[in-house]
Amino acid sequence: MKFDRVIMVDWSGGNDRGATPKKDAIWAAIGAGGVSEPPIYFRNRQVAEGWLRDMLTDLRDQGLRVLLAFDLCFAYPTGFATHLIGSEDTLGLWDWFAARVEDSSNANNRFDLAGDINALFPGVGPFWFNGLQRDIQGLPRKGNDRRDHGLPEKRAADLAIKGSFSPWQLAGAGAVGGQVIMGLPTLSRLRHHFGADICVWPFQSPDAQIVMAETYFSQLPDLVTASPEPIKDAAQVALYARAFSALTPDEMDAMIDVAPTPEGWVLGAGSADILRASLAPPALRNDCFAMPQGAYWTPVDTALAHLRDQLGAVTDVAEVPIGQATHRILAEDIYAARSHPPAPNSAVDGYGFAGPIPAGTHDLPLLAGRSAAGQPYTHAVPPGTAIRILTGANLPQGVDTVILQEDVAATETRIAFRGPLKKGSNARDAGEDMRKGDVILSAGHKITSADIGTMAAAGVGHIKVRERLRVGILSTGDELRDPGTPAHEGQIFDANRPMLCAVVADWGYEVIDLGRAPDDRPKLRAILDEASARCDVILSSGGASAGDEDHMSALLADTGSFALWRIAMKPGRPLALGLWKDTPVFGLPGNPVAAMVCTLIFARPALRQLAGGGWADTEGYLLPAAFAKSKKAGRREYLRARVADGRVEVFASEGSGRVSGLSWATGLVELDDPAQKVTPGDLVRFIPFGNFAL
Structure with a gap:
């Protein structure tokens, strides 16, 4: 079975969330062929339902086959529908809710309706968690206040997915019950609006043009967390739109091949590995490096924000x-598999007993035996007695306090010491460092x-x-020679490539040395073709401007993804960026100092984001200057610097060809964009190279 479009919807039972995108709201995303369009935010259910109706109409009229999946329970545990409508007709139950739910953008009756439904059942329940300040008859605020209502807590579909919630819980962290009550009427109306063009899986055979299905958006939590989308709901709909639209027809057939039951099923339940495998890292958009029209000299902060917002992880898991x-x-996320320490234990070598101990002199009988790490004392210690205990040993039953052996006079049968001693002294609680299940x-x-x-x-x-980010390092230019080989007049040694290879290795990525490319466009094209198959990202130096021999810029321009950023900074200025067969290319300046500074300022956070680590701002420190300088407004400047006697001094020359200044320096002084006059003693921002993870 093949779908031309996949629409993923994250529903909400709350009120209008306002015009600004927020979490815990309604989001949707459209996927096709393993690629998702940007997620769409809806401020309330009325807007979302109108968009769904219009979008489905348009896709239907184009003759496209659509999977419409909601992170929303389509049914309740067995017995619920029969009690309300006389049969286990799930779609009939949708209509029952549609006739009774009252819903506007800022108010609805879900809690009152749940109380009315509870009154139809024996005992108390099944719904619970009244989220309103006023009491509602028959609707308890706590789940353990329910009794004898006679219904299961979860469906078989819920039990099949780790971490799923009961549809009876109406509010509270992770609750789904409120959104179910507020979602079923929308499903009912969509079903009746599209008639024979829509079907509901697995209650109906999935052979209509539009197939509605229930899914669950917490089957790939690690990939959601790693998404560059700042709002989890937006990340989820985009991720699952990609995953389900990337499935082969056979994979989709296997997921849909489920025997229908009144409780329904969750599309993709038990198939997390298949969904994960369908998710090759998303390709970057072809216009990801494009600055807004009219941007000529780009401030550093604007360029960094653009990279942060446009780049995402490109590495597998x-x-x-x-x-x-x-x-x-x-x-x-990593969860503690066991508490640490797993049991209360001693922080010192000494003697254990029950505390607290008041002031004064104390004499306690000493039990035979001891508690040692890995060899705990297995009997209880009676009140008023002590036991020998060593560092890291479990506290026996009856012991909650330990006194240092240096503070005790001991014989084989008794100990003497002076109080006071607080209860819990020199003792560690179980799990005081980490508790089982903690992130x-x-x-x-x-x-x-x-x-x-x-x-x-x-x-x-x-x-x-x-997987380790594979970073290709390439130098361009006929004038370059490898260090240690003969160089004639007009030729220079290639400092950038070995320098950048070392930097990237320090950052923990896999370095792929792409060598030197001549000033020959066809040869450079062949190198890029080969590199794009081996690398996740390419750092190139030289040829990054718009001159006759700037072949990297020229080739990237032919891809339609090229952007030449003129950064308002010194050293640096030109950055050529683009995609070569979906592989991002950073074209750095050719001068070594400029190449290094641009790598630290721009490539470091960008590579981390591409590697799946998220964006990383670099911290600096304010220190007094040991130099004087006057700078013009309109650009940011980075000076090679080091600290001596608590003051920052800068390299004698600002020339970007003076590579020896990088060895002399231990960091950079950053002078911000406005005009600035620095005199000795003024505070300046110093960024140690160590803060760039070097």
């Missing part, structure tokens, strides 16, 4: 043991050696990480 994960980027590291985090220890302590053995 792999599972690795934690020992192989250093410098990799997490693809999903200990978040998706997008770059793993350090310390993180390996954290995960190991929490019992985590394997994790899902992003």
